[in-house]
Every structure is written in C-alpha cells, then in structure tokens.
Amino acid sequence: MTETLDIQITETQSSKLSEIDFDNLAFGKTFSDHMFVADYKNGEWTDLRITPYQNLSISPANATLHYAQSIFEGLKAHKNDNGDILIFRPEANAKRLIKSAERMCMPPVPEELFMEAIESLVSLDKDWVPNKPGTSLYIRPFQFADDPFIGVRPSETYKFMVLTGPVGGYYSEPVKVKIEKHFTRAVRGGVGAAKTAGNYAASLYPAKQAQSQGYHQLVWTDGQTHEFIEESGTMNIMFVINDTLITPPTSDSILPGITRESALILAKDWGLNVEERPIKIDEVIEAIEKGSLTEAFGIGTAATVSHIAVIGYEGTDYELPTIETRKTSNRLLDALTGIKMGQIEDKYGWIKKIG
Numbered sequence: 063m064t065e066t067l068d069i070q071i072t073e074t075q076s077s078k079l080s081e082i083d084f085d086n087l088a089f090g091k092t093f094s095d096h097m098f099v100a101d102y103k104n105g106e107w108t109d110l111r112i113t114p115y116q117n118l119s120i121s122p123a124n125a126t127l128h129y130a131q132s133i134f135e136g137l138k139a140h141k142n143d144n145g146d147i148l149i150f151r152p153e154a155n156a157k158r159l160i161k162s163a164e165r166m167c168m169p170p171v172p173e174e175l176f177m178e179a180i181e182s183l184v185s186l187d188k189d190w191v192p193n194k195p196g197t198s199l200y201i202r203p204f205q206f207a208d209d210p211f212i213g214v215r216p217s218e219t220y221k222f223m224v225l226t227g228p229v230g231g232y233y234s235e236p237v238k239v240k241i242e243k244h245f246t247r248a249v250r251g252g253v254g255a256a257k258t259a260g261n262y263a264a265s266l267y268p269a270k271q272a273q274s275q276g277y278h279q280l281v282w283t284d285g286q287t288h289e290f291i292e293e294s295g296t297m298n299i300m301f302v303i304n305d306t307l308i309t310p311p312t313s314d315s316i317l318p319g320i321t322r323e324s325a326l327i328l329a330k331d332w333g334l335n336v337e338e339r340p341i342k343i344d345e346v347i348e349a350i351e352k353g354s355l356t357e358a359f360g361i362g363t364a365a366t367v368s369h370i371a372v373i374g375y376e377g378t379d380y381e382l383p384t385i386e387t388r389k390t391s392n393r394l395l396d397a398l399t400g401i402k403m404g405q406i407e408d409k410y411g412w413i414k415k416i417g
Contacts, residue, residue, distance in 0.1 A: 066178070067175060071111070071112045072113050073096070075114075077095050078095060079095065079190060082190075084228065089230060090227070092227045093225055093227040094227055095187055096112050096115055096187055097114075097226075098112050098179040098180075099111050099112075100171075101221055103219045107169075112186060121210035123211060125210075125211055126207045128212055130258070130260045131167070131168055131220075132204065132259040133162040133163060134259065135156075135257060137152055138402070139184055140402050141192070142405075147184060147188055147416040148402060148404050148413045148415055149184065149415075150401070151413075152180055153414075154323070155203070156171070157173065158320065159176060161255075165253055165255070165256040166258055168216070168220060175222070180224055184199065184201065184416055190227070196230060197228060199226055199227070200228075203224045204223055205222045207219070207220055208221050231365070232364035232368070236369040236371035237278040238277050238278050238371060239294060239295070239370055240279075240280055240373075240375070241343055241373065241374065241375045242283060245267070246285035247285075248315040250314055252314065252315060254292075254314060254315035255312065255315065255317060269295070277374060279295030281294050282294070283343065288343075289344070292310055292316050293310075293316060294368075295360060297360035297361055297362035297364070297365065298310075298319040298321070298322040299359070299361070300322075300358070300360075301346060301349075302356050304349075306334075306335040306336070307390055308338075309322065309337075309338055309341075310338070310341055311338045319363075321361050324398060324412065325361055326338070327410065328397055334390065343375065347375055347380065350373065356383050356387070356388065357369075357388045359391045361394075366398050366399060367392075367395040
C-alpha cells in the first residue's frame, strides 16, 4: 500500500471475532470489528479514519433519508493457502463508484482514497477473512448525502464509508426465476447503470410478489416494450444458445457488472462464441422449447455464477438442463473462483494481494 493518505486508526478494545461461528455464515448479517469513514465538506474529502464498528448519529433531516443520494459497491476478499488476502478487481469497483457518483450528482471518491481505505481496513481486520470453501470477506464501500437539509438539491456534504464482514454463499441452490413484464427495474435515461440504492428499493415489491409465487428472483425486461431481457434479480444474465454465450449489452438501464465483464474476457480468450446483443423473451422461450438453450445463469459479485434451473413465463415454468451438463457456466465459475483464491494464474492482473 502506498503511504500517501493520513488515515487515523482507532482500534476496538473488545473484538467480536471469538463470537463468530465461521461454519455457519449468513450473507450480510455479520460485520467485522472496524469501519472506514471519510467526510466530504468544503470541496474535499477530510477526516479519514478507521474506527470501531458502531452506529451512526444523523439528523432526521439527513438528505439521503429524503432524497436518496446514495451509491455503493460490493467486492470480496479471499484467503489463499499461504494466508495472503486476495481482493478481486478493486480498481474496477473504484471506477464504477466514480461513474455512479457522476450520475447521482455526487462528488467522486478518488481511486487512491477508495483503494487505500479498503487496503487499510482489510489489513486491520485480516483475521476476519475466512478460509473455508464457499466463504469470503464481503467488502461494502458506500457513499451518501449528509446535509441536514430538506430541499431538492444535491447535498453539499457527504460520507464515504467501508464496512466488511465474513459471508457464506449468497444462493445455496440453483434458482427459479420469473420473467417480469409489468414492473420495471430501470428505464433508458434513468439510473439503471448507477449502483444506487433506489434501484434496489424499487425492485423489492415485484421481487416479493414473485417470491410469494415460489420464485427466487425476477428476470427484468426493458421498460419500454418489455420484450427484451435485461438483468436477473440483482445480477447480470447470460444464456448459452446453440453453443453461443449471449448476454444483453450494457446501457443506461443495465448495470455494467464487473464479474460480467470478467466472464466475457475469459470466454473470448477461450475462443468461445460470444455475443453481446439484445435478446428477446421470445427468442429465449423458443430456444428452450427447441432444446437449443442449454444454460442460463446470473453473474455477479455475490454469487459469482448463479445457475437458473427454471424460467417462469406467462404461467408456464420451463425447466432447463441439469447443472452437471452446463459446460460454459461451470467452467466460468471454476476459473473465476480459482483466480480469486489464487489457485489459477492471474494473467489479467485482477488480483490485489494484501500480505
């Protein structure tokens, strides 16, 4: 780590580490001993600090509570057999947070600050990185408006924070999804390409309706015609049809996933047929009926690869081929996992090592 930023560190006097059952880790419920905080005021990021994990005190008039200027990222750290901590593509997360900030009219967090905040925090809480198969340290950087002001305008003050916590798998089994043709995750010209909290809030109600019908997640379609596939739940989506890997192109209504980009780089390097193009619902259903669709999966940080076992559409559940037969998605999962764990050569420079 480059020693350029002055980060004040206050260590906890009472670690919670001994209380954690690392054999039974839920996702997003356990947090490490410390957190990073920085304040934006008078045009600069100030008061960089790592403190014990604790609750925040904010004004009831806090701008984020009323107008939702809030963005975040998600990435993971793994521990290899040598005890090194490996973080997958943090620079890409830093760049995406900057793009989200621009769209949400927020000051960017410089990449140097983003990287040093994560490295310092993870180094301090390195014993929280689990080493059991299927586990990792989840890292959640986020930024939000901090003005105690009720008025529709960009905030003048902000907080940038980083939390970490050990996690198990996000999905424990292949998922059953429903194609959504009424509700919309994002529209062209909106904020779908920004990783902002409001996108996820808007998805909760339709997702809950689908879950009450026995589905795990939704497959989102375009907001204008509801004819084209866009995303799967909280992930990008990919299909294998006629031995071709197909995924919708990113746009201002589709989040540019870092795992998605990594998978496409791998697939192209392997010489697989890859197409980034619009894909209609009708094409997917027809391919299932003809037997030419052999794989469908979500891809993202939380699950890496989440196999889709069933696609529901207009009252019919279409069962997809068994997981064991899925050559492309299983190969991608093995390769991405191997790179993240330091078991496969990282020829792309994706891994940031913290000793």
